[in-house]
Amino acid sequence: MKKPIFLFALCLGLSTFANAATQKAVLNVPTMDCETCPLTIKAALLKVPGVSSARVSYKKREAIVEYDDTRTSLAELKKATADVGYPSLLQD
Ligand SMILES: [Cu+2]
Numbered sequence: 001m002k003k004p005i006f007l008f009a010l011c012l013g014l015s016t017f018a019n020a021a022t023q024k025a026v027l028n029v030p031t032m033d034c035e036t037c038p039l040t041i042k043a044a045l046l047k048v049p050g051v052s053s054a055r056v057s058y059k060k061r062e063a064i065v066e067y068d069d070t071r072t073s074l075a076e077l078k079k080a081t082a083d084v085g086y087p088s089l090l091q092d
Contacts, residue, residue, distance in 0.1 A: 021070050022052070027063045027088040029081060034058070037086065044084040048072050062091060 029041060038056035041063055045054035050071025056063040065077055074090060081088040 021068050023067055023069045025065050025067070025074055025077060026091040027065065027077065027081065028091045029056070029061050029063055029086050029088045031086050032056075032058050032061050038063075040084050041081055041086055044080045045077060048076055048080045051077070063088065 029037075032038065032041070035058055038058045042054045042056045045051050045056075045063060045065055048067070050068040051065060052068065053066045054063060055065075063081065067077065078088050078090070
């Protein structure tokens, strides 16, 4: 009887760890001004080590980024968009 409980605890531990590492941030990018801006921003965000996904909406002027907070940070994400010409702000 001890084994299943151990495995269950192990799974729980691993999933908690995964949740702790993956963060989602919504950045406002107010200076997007055409349909191709999101492509530039998305490419810049995906180049940041630790970023697993980036969805950028021109209509909403926002970028939804999933990243590993042990490998990168919000400051790095904001720097990545600013470096390609689009300063961004954290939306909450
Ligand atoms: Cu544009």
